[in-house]
Amino acid sequence: MKPLHLSLALAALLVPPLGQARTIGQLEFTPCDIAQPGTGATTRLECATLEVPEDPDKPDGRRLGLKVGLAPARSSEPQADMVLFIAGGPGQSATESYPNIAGGFARLREKRHVVFIDQRGTGEGHRLACDFPDELTEVTESDERQVEMARDCLASFDADVAQYTTSVAVTDIEALRQALGAPALNVYGGSYGTRVAQEYARRYPDGVRSLLLDGVVPPGLALGSEHSVNLEASLKAILGRCAGEPACRDAFGDPYRTLYTLRDRARSQPTTVPVPDPRSHAPRELRLDESAVAVIARLFAYAPETAALLPLLLDEAAKGRPQPLLAQAALVYDALSGQINHGMQLSVICAEDAPHLAERDEDAGLILGNAIVGVTLNQCSVWPSGPVSEGFREPLASNVPTLLMSGELDPVTPPRYADEVARTLPRSRHLVGRGQGHILLSRGCTPRLAAEFVDTLDPAGLDADCLEVLDASPFFLDYNGATP
Template structure:
């Protein structure tokens, strides 16, 4: 196509991995409907096939999650999952506008530190104030109204035309599944196949159902523990019930604790409150390997030993703090989801996180400039495109039932559920091989997925040395 690429290295962040690629920047109008509007540059990477002579005409576009994640920054973690795909296919990464190197909409969250989680009104006001400050910071270089899924779809189409590809294969992860579905609806003739991992239906209120889906994941994990003799003996109290008791106690009386800094080992002092516990439990639930630690950490805290919980909470918070561009996230959810959040509020009653979590998730919309969504935005995708849908059985944010809803509109689709797994399945077990086979054949129903039967539940740790053999 018309783009000129230069060698570059995609850094691996916390994983320490790096991938050699070719990168460029491509300018598009900030307002997709006004060619004369301010220009913004999209950050693009291209990874050629790894096998000599391979040059398939239709590349793979990977669409990152969030909303707010950078495709180029997360790629080194995902590159092994695409090993089979990359043998024959070009892969194209586009930092969605507002993320990574595409006019990043990021704001410091320092003003939220030290808030009392029991004072929900003060926390809400603090988020509104932060959004107002952030909007002022980016006003000279960005109009947040144009950083939506609809604008991102227009960008992807512009990139497709610029590289000269007639068709593309879309692989979307989490929020990226929303982008993939909308691209497939707007430009069906240019989509050869789609892969949706951690599926978000078009009518889903992003963030609105976290309290309920998290509760369901906790129940699944607790049920599996009761089925294992070693786990049931070590944790005779239901971990879910124990979590509720601990949260209730800390809501009344947060505790000061001495703990080890997870990076330096330095002895520090800090506070453990209800938000510390629910936040850690929610982050842990994304992956079975971390979810396996939760019963042990909760049991330690229930006996007054809070140091492991605090250290792990700090470790997880540092690892995720800079992964999402919060301004871009606000642009998406405020335009596409905020006015529908009442639809999901009732489902949060009686849950650990409660309705206030969704309220806080959308608090910034009171001050953040945001656009609108098309009238048909929430309509389900109806398409004959070959589609492979993937879910983790214990996913706390996009459970398998979401993918089943989307599958109803995809007659050439197939849904695979990975037993015992959480959010994000592309790199697990034999999935990289199945992913490669599907991209080549564009026939999900013909895949032999029997190799996934080896995927299993990760049993909880019974001590800090691990789980029972």
């Protein structure tokens, strides 16, 4: 007789007629449309709800209804071991983030279901979201005002915000796995999601068949502690490449120096610039001050497509025409700002990272400076600190097959982080995408390599030569694009 969990998992292989409910284990999935906030991206999927206690130590207390998404396999006989997608942030909803990265899972879905659950504090149930100022439209707030905003945010929630840490969230993942029939999962985490994935693998090793870690966060890293130096290294590489290319250098000189010239000018003479909204064309006023320059530089460094615009837009702004820079920044910022649930982010960072943060003199003169550390410490001074499991900051030591992925120019999780994590994972391999930024899964042949890895569990045997065609996007020399 088959064990119960195998019988439940095998039941998932039955594909229901289009538009009808699908039962996997204890969960009933029905068709649903998933939309990504701030964009027009939508995906037709299947959804269910998993109920969990807000406080795992009080199973009879308040319950949370967490949204579960399912991107069904295309095969009529899918494998029992599903792929679990864990979103980043911290503060992103998995169901809302999936449409943006769905293409990266296309090859994985040929044989396997992809399943994901909104981390507590995100998504439709018990969302911990706060209305904080728009960094592109409002003056940088004082330390006192930052603390006051955190207090106001906290007071707006009917929730025990201490129960929204990573250590508590991984119990929800295990509850999902059990509800699905307890199959071993192929766990994909992106950015902060790699922290969640590593903590889940450490706490529930029997639940993990393989790990795919993309934009890797070492467990011992305090989020925010190295954002400034990492961004600086990325900007030096991106803008230095322009200065090293004759056509780009002739057009823009030294863009890295231009960035600092613009920063210094915005620091001494902040201005408010009228700009047509990049989506609606309605009148809009955007702030160009020191904080805005830092935010813009950081946003544009995340992806090769936006990095390719940076020298042109910096040059235009330095020549007194900041409107294109601000309009493009608003387009990116607006798409991202609605995706982060800031209250949940504080519940994670204040418990797990803030105790290990401090402003550093060597960061003060950099583009990002100590801004993120300062804001974090201010807001965490009044935010409740939740549970962090024993050994949370220790490296994951495991024989689980692991594929690590990095972008060469990632401004937040550089490749050296994945190298550090790989040292205690003997069955691992690290793939680096040349010229790429944050998150590699959707780039080039990475979707195929990820699917082959999950099929074979042999990271060393992957033929990754196909990644050699990846490179940074060519720089825009004018508004028509790069030189042919």
